[in-house]
Amino acid sequence: MNLYDDAVLVLKGYENQGDQGDQAALREVYLDHLAAHPDGMWKPCQAGHLTGSALVIDPARGRVLLTLHKKLGMWLQMGGHCESGDTTLEGVALREAREESGIETGLTLLPGGPVRLDRHPIPSPCNWHLDVQYAALAPAGAEAAISDESLDLRWFAYDEVAGVADASVVRLLEATRARL
Template identity: 50%
Template sequence: MASQESLRQAFLGFLAAREDSCARSCEAGHLTASAVVLDADASHVLLTLHPRVGRWLQLGGHCEPSDESLAEAALREATEESGIEGLWIEPEPVHLDVHPITCSLGVPTRHFDVRFTVRAPRGAQPVRSDESDDLRWWPVNAMPPGSEELTELVAAAL
């Protein structure tokens, strides 16, 4: 947990230093919001096969000017990418991560990703969007090969 506290302090410093820290045009890096979508029993997690990254990941993305909070951005992204209505979000973040990426700017940058737990209503069936090569429920204790880095994140969400 010490590394999460160190990341929290780094995020706060970045936010204090950059007024544009939530805008994807901020080339130094920008905040993003992710959603660990769990089913009603918290026995399955919804993962997307990301087309550019080529790996199974949690749902999420960039903040939009209309988002009033990171939690709102995470819930909006989860709803858009899952096609599931009636999702609800835990308002406190459960995990932080910083990773290098070349996103829509086309230049190397960093995502300061703030991750939230989102719950789906019982029986929710996801509908894949154009932002995904595949979208499916995975048992929380048997996620797809190559997704080992999500173990800590899913555990934090649970």
């Protein structure tokens, strides 16, 4: 199976996660995008492309790891573009979480597939990121290390996130905590 086929299966399965309202509608937007754009997984697709991200969470300590994105200057979850060697959306999210958090071993995705979907505009020549958002559980004693893609990397208590991050990160944290 290739990444495109995996993405379609993951998104079709997302309907069974109990999501309603905007998430169900967004799921259809993602599936329609892929049906109309066979290259819709990749950064060069000017109509937009799927991305994978993961909120790194340490439930035992009640905290999340956020990165201060170098280009956007915003505190965000780890995430990024699909690459040619990727075969699953889960793999994209976990690879990005490892690369951007510096936590190379012991990081695992929260079972149950994606936690949320988030579609957001990006600058031209592309128009949209269609982000498939997961949650990654940090191992006990995880040591984070800043990557070249970040200005900073920091653990935040759950109740601090709304004060530093935008609403999409807050919604991702809420949905993750509801699944724990």
